[in-house]
Amino acid sequence: MVQASHDSVLDHLGRRIAGGELAPGTVLTLADLEAEYGVSRTVVREAVRVLEAKAMLSSKRRVGITVSPMSRWSMLDPELIRWRLSSSARARQIVALTELRLAVEPIAARLAALRASEDQRAEIGRLADELRRLGAERRGDSQEYLAADIAFHDVLLRAGGNLMLTAIQSPIAEVITGRHTAGLTPADPVHQALHNHVEAAAAIVRGDAEAAEHHVRGYVEAILDEVRSVPE
Amino acid sequence: MVQASHDSVLDHLGRRIAGGELAPGTVLTLADLEAEYGVSRTVVREAVRVLEAKAMLSSKRRVGITVSPMSRWSMLDPELIRWRLSSSARARQIVALTELRLAVEPIAARLAALRASEDQRAEIGRLADELRRLGAERRGDSQEYLAADIAFHDVLLRAGGNLMLTAIQSPIAEVITGRHTAGLTPADPVHQALHNHVEAAAAIVRGDAEAAEHHVRGYVEAILDEVRSVPE
DNA sequence: TTGCCATATAGATCACACCATTGGCAAGAA
DNA sequence: TTCTTGCCAATGGTGTGATCTATATGGCAA
Numbered sequence: 001m002v003q004a005s006h007d008s009v010l011d012h013l014g015r016r017i018a019g020g021e022l023a024p025g026t027v028l029t030l031a032d033l034e035a036e037y038g039v040s041r042t043v044v045r046e047a048v049r050v051l052e053a054k055a056m057l058s059s060k061r062r063v064g065i066t067v068s069p070m071s072r073w074s075m076l077d078p079e080l081i082r083w084r085l086s087s088s089a090r091a092r093q094i095v096a097l098t099e100l101r102l103a104v105e106p107i108a109a110r111l112a113a114l115r116a117s118e119d120q121r122a123e124i125g126r127l128a129d130e131l132r133r134l135g136a137e138r139r140g141d142s143q144e145y146l147a148a149d150i151a152f153h154d155v156l157l158r159a160g161g162n163l164m165l166t167a168i169q170s171p172i173a174e175v176i177t178g179r180h181t182a183g184l185t186p187a188d189p190v191h192q193a194l195h196n197h198v199e200a201a202a203a204i205v206r207g208d209a210e211a212a213e214h215h216v217r218g219y220v221e222a223i224l225d226e227v228r229s230v231p232e
Numbered sequence: 233m234v235q236a237s238h239d240s241v242l243d244h245l246g247r248r249i250a251g252g253e254l255a256p257g258t259v260l261t262l263a264d265l266e267a268e269y270g271v272s273r274t275v276v277r278e279a280v281r282v283l284e285a286k287a288m289l290s291s292k293r294r295v296g297i298t299v300s301p302m303s304r305w306s307m308l309d310p311e312l313i314r315w316r317l318s319s320s321a322r323a324r325q326i327v328a329l330t331e332l333r334l335a336v337e338p339i340a341a342r343l344a345a346l347r348a349s350e351d352q353r354a355e356i357g358r359l360a361d362e363l364r365r366l367g368a369e370r371r372g373d374s375q376e377y378l379a380a381d382i383a384f385h386d387v388l389l390r391a392g393g394n395l396m397l398t399a400i401q402s403p404i405a406e407v408i409t410g411r412h413t414a415g416l417t418p419a420d421p422v423h424q425a426l427h428n429h430v431e432a433a434a435a436i437v438r439g440d441a442e443a444a445e446h447h448v449r450g451y452v453e454a455i456l457d458e459v460r461s462v463p464e
Numbered sequence: 465t466t467g468c469c470a471t472a473t474a475g476a477t478c479a480c481a482c483c484a485t486t487g488g489c490a491a492g493a494a
Numbered sequence: 495t496t497c498t499t500g501c502c503a504a505t506g507g508t509g510t511g512a513t514c515t516a517t518a519t520g521g522c523a524a
Contacts (some may be wrong), residue, residue, distance in 0.1 A: 043478090
């Protein structure tokens with residue numbers, strides 16, 4: 001658990017940088033930040049250290065604290081992804097994240113088909129059934145559908161047994177939720193996408209790596225087409 | 233720039249956790265760490281904050297600082313990847329990282345074929361030529377080959393224009409270097425792998441996304457087979 | 465047995481002091 | 495004028511003591 005003061009300074013500063021308000025090259029000083037946030041040096045320093053660890057800032061004696069060029073940032077950092085999702089770069093970040101999903105999810109599905117435990121296979125099958133059922137009942141925009149959708153992707157990524165692939169679960173969940181909250185999920189799910197979910201689940205259950213990879217790629221490609229068509 | 237004291241404490245503590253010496257559930261206190269490393273609270277606190285940001289530690293009043301379960305860690309964090317590569321989990325980490333490459337590199341190649349700038353296409357072509365030349369001269373184990381190999385993957389990932397995909401460049405470079413340093417790269421490169429590099433480059437140069445993806449997948453699959461055969 | 469409360473504990477924050485580094489300026493040399 | 499040298503002041507880095515705050519825990523009472 002982290003405290004309010006540190007957390008809020010870190011979060012606010014992180015957002016300002018991620019959102020471009022503090023452009024790369026901008027120089028700050030500890031004294032400035034102390035005064036601005038009205039907190040002690042300790043708090044500011046610790047926040048700066050964390051942002052330094054994400055390669056968003058770099059501090060040098062006699063110079064100050066400089067905002068690093070975006071190309072250096074640890075873009076896979078979940079916190080940074082969240083900040084960018086809540087910034088004006090949101091649309092671009094969603095596309096980038098979906099491209100990452102297009103890379104990761106099919107491979108995770110392949111691994112899941114090979115390595116998932118019995119419990120995980122059962123869980124994936126169950127969740128796919130639920131998605132299908134809710135879809136058939138035209139409840140694709142319900143809370144239950146959202147929960148099942150998130151759980152489905154969560155198990156899928158975890159079942160692959162690769163913690164690095166699992167690591168993008170939380171940003172994915174956030175995007176799915178965001179899409180739902182924005183009212184973009186239709187009550188009547190797109191037939192092909194739902195079909196791919198169900199087929200992917202079936203393939204994982206029976207251990208068919210090729211099919212699992214193929215069907216997952218199918219639905220992520222559909223999502224990618226969709227998010228690319230959203231204007232920035 | 234970060235200072236010696238902070239850096240070394242962070243690095244050492246990070247390694248101990250990443251390497252499993254400090255198992256999840258282990259409870260530390262600031263006072264312990266202060267005494268152990270012989271530095272002030274400030275330094276320890278900042279190191280702990282950074283590890284907290286990577287979800288490797290969590291601190292709670294009246295309890296202390298607890299090592300978090302591995303499933304929570306930000307496994308895509310470059311620093312954490314480096315720590316794991318230098319721990320006893322090295323072999324497993326290399327396999328996991330190669331599975332990630334299998335996901336990411338083909339997609340990056342596809343995007344590169346679609347989006348690379350003229351300069352980047354030229355650079356990729358040039359690097360592939362150099363790899364082929366050095367390979368033909370049986371200099372696959374030379375420094376030049378290593379440098380060209382790293383540069384090739386670097387441009388490939390960057391040319392896709394997705395900063396999240398680019399972000400795994402440095403761990404990949406580290407693995408390639410590690411493989412080279414360990415003397416695992418033959419003077420006479422495996423023909424098929426080299427061929428796939430050259431074909432992938434040609435495909436990117438001419439903007440053929442399908443072929444680029446296919447050839448990159450080809451060589452990453454070969455690498456994956458290889459690293460999986462290494463005993464832990 | 466259950467629930468409340470006092471208390472000790474450990475992190476969170478603050479304020480201050482001093483150190484180490486170094487960018488930039490000024491003086492002097494070429 | 496241009497370059498070198500050396501000093502100075504600014505700024506982050508580290509250390510320390512004090513105080514605040516949340517909370518795990520044990521003891522007491524109902």
